[in-house]
Structure formats: structure tokens, C-alpha cells
Amino acid sequence: MDLKFGDIQETALIPLAIKASETTRPNARIKDEKAKEIIETLGVDVSKYDPFLSHEGVVARTIMYRDMLKKLIKEYPNALCINLGCGFDDKFSQVDNGKITWFDVDLPDQIAVRRKVYSDSERCKMMEGSALEGGWTNNLPKSEMNIIVMEGVLEYFSKEQVKICLNMLCDNFEHGYLLAELHSPFAEKNSKHHDAVKHTNASFGWGTKTGEEYLPLEPRMKLVSERSYNEEMKKYTIRGKLFAIIGKNINNRLALYKW
Numbered sequence: 001m002d003l004k005f006g007d008i009q010e011t012a013l014i015p016l017a018i019k020a021s022e023t024t025r026p027n028a029r030i031k032d033e034k035a036k037e038i039i040e041t042l043g044v045d046v047s048k049y050d051p052f053l054s055h056e057g058v059v060a061r062t063i064m065y066r067d068m069l070k071k072l073i074k075e076y077p078n079a080l081c082i083n084l085g086c087g088f089d090d091k092f093s094q095v096d097n098g099k100i101t102w103f104d105v106d107l108p109d110q111i112a113v114r115r116k117v118y119s120d121s122e123r124c125k126m127m128e129g130s131a132l133e134g135g136w137t138n139n140l141p142k143s144e145m146n147i148i149v150m151e152g153v154l155e156y157f158s159k160e161q162v163k164i165c166l167n168m169l170c171d172n173f174e175h176g177y178l179l180a181e182l183h184s185p186f187a188e189k190n191s192k193h194h195d196a197v198k199h200t201n202a203s204f205g206w207g208t209k210t211g212e213e214y215l216p217l218e219p220r221m222k223l224v225s226e227r228s229y230n231e232e233m234k235k236y237t238i239r240g241k242l243f244a245i246i247g248k249n250i251n252n253r254l255a256l257y258k259w
């Protein structure tokens with residue numbers, strides 16, 4: 001299949017490749033049969049997108065996002081959940097409680113490819129939309145609680161774009177939580193050395209030392225928690241443990257914001 005992606009959209013192949021390869025391992029820490037199926041259906045060669053550190057990082061973040069989402073959904077069982085910049089991710093099936101309403105939102109060319117491998121269902125639908133413009137939110141059902149998932153997306157935005165995105169979320173959703181993947185200033189300067197991103201044309205945007213740096217950009221948001229992926233990565237391998245020491249402040253983090 002001839003696939004054409006923008007530079008950031010191409011990066012969606014990285015977590016896809018990693019989730020599929022982890023699924024085939026003995027003692028797989030995450031299972032994602034859908035990722036395997038998508039790679040087969042699209043017929044893409046994703047071998048270069050699965051180096052060690054990215055692999056461990058994506059496994060860690062998949063576990064951390066899933067667990068945090070499950071906790072929030074337990075608290076708000078009827079929430080409207082939006083996976084903004086969903087790529088090929090299949091998170092709905094990991095966290096569905098039988099009640100939530102879920103939208104997988106991404107740029108039009110990404111959604112066009114996603115439609116080849118996913119179908120809409122009653123409570124899980126795809127929608128074209130951008131994190132930098134809120135028009136698409138008018139087509140969503142109203143909900144008292146909105147949970148926005150942004151996994152592997154904000155790292156590619158400039159500071160100005162992060163501000164536009166945060167303002168757009170608070171303007172269009174009265175109350176919500178944002179699960180945000182943050183990266184460090186070190187990562188910002190080193191896209192060309194990142195073990196997986198260097199194989200794409202994308203480069204990282206504004207990196208932060210702490211999630212508090214988002215707060216002046218959108219004063220309606222509060223930072224609830226922030227955890228480094230090292231916390232999960234160091235559980236599994238010696239290299240993961242070592243990286244947690246050497247790369248103490250350079251690994252990505254999952255930050256939870258509330259407004």
C-alpha cells in the first residue's frame with residue numbers, strides 16, 4: 001500500500017512497530033494484536049522503528065497511560081475520552097468500561113489511513129481534527145467530564161503551538177483532564193540522535209524540565225501529577241535501570257493536568 005504521511009504523522013509508525021514487536025515476545029509486557037494486524041494490512045516495513053530505548057519507552061508509556069486512564073475512568077465512568085493525535089493507537093479496547101464515549105482524532109491524512117484498518121463503533125469513533133484548532137470539537141457530544149489523551153504528540157510542538165493547544169482545550173471543554181507526554185530540553189536538542197525519530201523527517205519541539213512550565217501558558221490548568229517513564233522502565237532490564245540513573249532528567253514524562 002502506498003502511504004503518504006506528513007513528517008509528524010510518520011512518527012505514528014514508531015509506537016505501532018514497537019507495540020507489535022513486544023506482542024510477539026515471550027512474556028510480553030503489553031499485548032496489542034491490533035498493531036500486528038495493522039502492519040500486515042498496510043504492508044509497511046517498520047523494522048527501523050524498533051530500537052532498544054524507544055522500545056522500552058513506548059512499553060513504559062503504554063502501561064502508564066493505560067493505568068492512569070483506567071483510574072480516571074473508574075472515577076468518571078461516563079466520561080467523554082478523546083485520543084488527540086491517535087495515530088494507529090488502540091487504547092479504547094484497553095480501557096473500555098462499557099460506558100465511555102471515545103473519539104480517535106488526528107489530522108485528515110492520518111485518519112484516512114486509520115480508516116483502512118479501523119471501523120467506527122457505537123461508542124468509539126474516528127474524527128478529523130487538529131490539536132491546534134478547535135472547530136472539530138463542535139461535533140462532539142457534550143459531557144460533564146472530558147479526558148484528553150495526548151501521547152507522543154506535544155513533543156513535536158513549538159512553545160507557541162503548545163500554548164495554542166492548551167488554550168483550545170480549555171476554551172472548548174468546560175472541565176477536563178489532559179494526559180500529556182512531555183520531553184526534556186535535552187531531547188529537544190537531540191531529535192537527530194533519537195534512536196527512532198532520526199529515521200523520520202520529524203524533529204522535536206519545545207522541551208521542558210517540569211510540567212509546571214505549561215501553567216503560565218494556560219492558567220486554567222492545574223498540574224495534578226508528573227512521572228518519568230524511568231519509573232516503569234527501570235523495572236525490566238539492566239539497561240533500563242542504568243538509563244534511569246544516567247538519563248535521570250532526560251526521559252519523557254507523563255503529566256496529568258486538570259481544569
Ligand SMILES: C[S@@+](CC[C@H](N)C(=O)[O-])C[C@H]1O[C@@H](n2cnc3c(N)ncnc32)[C@H](O)[C@@H]1O
Pocket residue numbers: 008009010011012013014015016084085086087088089105106107110129130131132150151152153
Ligand atoms: C508519534 S505519533 C503518536 C500516535 C499515537 N498517539 C501513539 O502513541 O501511538 C504522533 C501523532 O500526532 C499526530 N499529529 C501531529 N500533529 C497533529 C495535530 N496538529 N493535531 C492532531 N494530531 C497531530 C500525528 O498525525 C501522529 O499520528
